[in-house]
Amino acid sequence: MPQSQLIPPELAADVLKTALHRGGEFADLYAEERWSTGAVLEAGTVGKLSSGQRRGAGVRVISGGATGFAYTADLSERGLHALARAASAIADRPGSAVTEPVPVTVPVLGAPPRQEWPEPAQSSRKVKIERLRYADDVARGVSPAIAGVHVSYGDSSRRLTVANSAGTYAEDFQVRNRFNVTCIVRGDTGLQTGYERFVRTVGSEIFDQIDVADMARGAARHALTKLNAAPAPSGEYVVVLAAGSGGILFHEACGHGLEADNVQRGQSVYASKLDTPVAGPGVTFVDDGTVPQACGSSRIDDDGAATRRTTLIEDGRLVGFMRKLEPLRDGAVPTGNPRWQRSTGNCRRQSYQHLPLVRMTNTFILPGPEDRAELIGQTRRGIYIAKLGGGQVNVATGEFVFGTTEAYLIENGQVTRPLLDTNLLGSGPEALSGIDAIAGDLDMAWGACDKDGQRVSVGCGQPSLRIRGLTVGGHAG
């Protein structure tokens, strides 16, 4: 963490005054600096070494409930004031009620400064290339059927400052690393792919934590398995999700409906379900931005609020929603930041070029009492999902479609034939209510979450669990 401040508190206060000079009830300033590097190994060659840097700020002004937002890459004092004036134009819009500007409280540190900042995320170019080549060598050695190997690495380090007219000033430094191995194999079922992926909120220590050879063998095995795969059957089946494989399903089909902004807009099936049963007994679903190293973790959110654990569903009942700071709309001067109480630390932005949204951090179902082997053993006929791919969901109804990338048939309590990629169809509320057994083996995975055109990394997870009746849509069967 570089020692100098990105935007000192006094400058932030001045810029916020400019932002509110035409009126408005709230303004904030979000500045960030980000360095990232990447490297790709393809066709046996390490190339596409890249480095990038982003540095800029966004200013938001809320006036009469409408939001004005502008951003710039110019972090000079002059540039920041020009930015604040651009955002303040919202207060002048046609037909707007004139609102008196609220006095800007000089920002104070919102959280005690951190004693130790993490090291930047980058490993040396030499180390990265060595790891990429090693993974490639190992994967190619697994089988002559391997037709292609793709290995990629990426890291980012991000320093940010958030200040707002209600007196918040917070800073953070966040790092993230990823390493992916994809194998393509050729055989009787055509070209098939398999992958292993590691994404964590860790710095250059990533290579102490992962065994790239293991990942390479895993990706190769995953692809090879599909060479013997049969087309998936179609119809309604009992589905057993392996630990960590299906967190994305609950994230997409349930989590989004528990975001306060979707609830307020009437775009959530859960809008009127608070304090009612929405899942099977024993199902507890939480969002937790403090899980060490998980992909969605950070010390503060993008409003500057501390992250925390929020219980959303407790023993099957809906108990809470995820929220971000909601500025007062009546122009009253907030004292003692009353609205901080209302934030659950779920404000995120893709970058300084984006407006803050309510987003998930790491969302997961807590472990249950069952044994994983039992879940399968008790299932006469069903589908075992070891890896789930991307999906699509209608937040308003919770209906989802997810592609499986590693799935097997369960017959008479045994995992048997591998299945070609297929789809899982259903609705979030149905899937939650259909959970009838949860094991104790919680695992988390990475997900890329899109909302309103913004993409952020999230963690999502669940223990091995069984769902009664999801539609599997495959080829004729």
Added chain:
Amino acid sequence: MSDLMTVATDALRLARHGEEVEIFVSRRYQTRVRARQGTIDSVISAESIGVGVRVVARNGGGEGTVGFAWADSIGPDVIETVVGEARENARFSMPEPCAGIASPDGVSPAELVTWQGDVGGTPVAAKIALALELERRARAGDQRISAVPYAEYHDSQSETALATTTGIRSATARTSAALSVTIVAAGSGGVTHSGSATSTARGVAGLDVDAPPAEAVARAVRVLGGGGFPAGPAIVVFDPRVTATIMSAVGGALRGDAVIRTRSMFAGRLGEKIAAAAIDLTDDPTDSLASGSGPCDDEGLASRPVSLIAAGVLSSYVHDTVSARQMGTQSTASAVRAGFSGTPVPKCRALRLRPTADSQAAILADVGSGLYVQSLLGARSGISSINGDFSVAIEGCEISGGSLGRPVRGVTLASNLAEVLRQVRAVGDDIRWPAGAVAHQTIAVDGIYVGGSEPR
């Protein structure tokens, strides 16, 4: 010379002996206004600028190593740092036999009108008024509309400049404006469905404030409720948006880099019949109607029409400089970057099928009975360019008596892109280019397997 071109050419002085250097500079202004319930929800005004630098280091022979770096500002000191980073990245990359940046190939750029001054010239207040008017018309438009989650005006003005030590100088400038609306329609028994539609144009004057609400409500109402469809092979008519999704996956399999990396179902099949005889597929970025049209590609070579499938026969892939060299051919000027922070990759820019039928109505009349597919669910995960297999859930309606009938949902389609291309029976001339690199047009396909479901 534009100020961006001055920045790009100036930076070439940082190139060292034995290096090829490419400087790509871009700037974009955007305005986005969102209206909700008769008032303004948000106004975003944004300027972004940045530079992407590729350095190819030559080690004497034909081989070279490539490094890339980028930053989101273009001050002289920043560019110097970025060139240094790119050089350092090149130093650590492994040599590639075909590495390199483009050189002028003698083709002159087409004269295209891709800039409308009214995007920059229209005051923000007028853009706000447009968004409010769109939202008002959507709410007043149809009794079945129960909510308008949002209505939005969006525009963009973007300019790029590209200069290389190999002699390329190219500049592009393009504008776009759009009005989009999402509505929720309510049917009997509390069933709701959302629909969205967009009017897109080069300039503000070309926007249509009436069409999006009408189209959005038509789409929502068409699939309200909905039941099953009998399992088995059926004639399927794809809505123009669905055709774009499918053809975009076909376009992905026609990328030169995918072919080389054994990630394409069309690898090694040049000259073979891969589609119905009536299929002519062209990528033509010189068609100024196409949203992706432009005088040059993102490596600075003049755009040209590329025939990919002619009378059902695979005639070409799309190439950038590197993929062309790797396959021993010429670039098709198909290099595309995801902004200044991305390196060029070969991609289709304005892909369209030659129409064989007059209109969607004519296609439906010819089909008589079948399944109309309005949207695919799970297309992102469900269509593979690698082997062409797809298995997706759909929403649509039954075609009976040559027109659209009762809604259908909860059924899946399972097929293969190659199979679809072989079985196309008609292509509509209802071409539109709302956004992206692929034309929206209706197609009809014989004998796709519908994984039916019982009506719930």
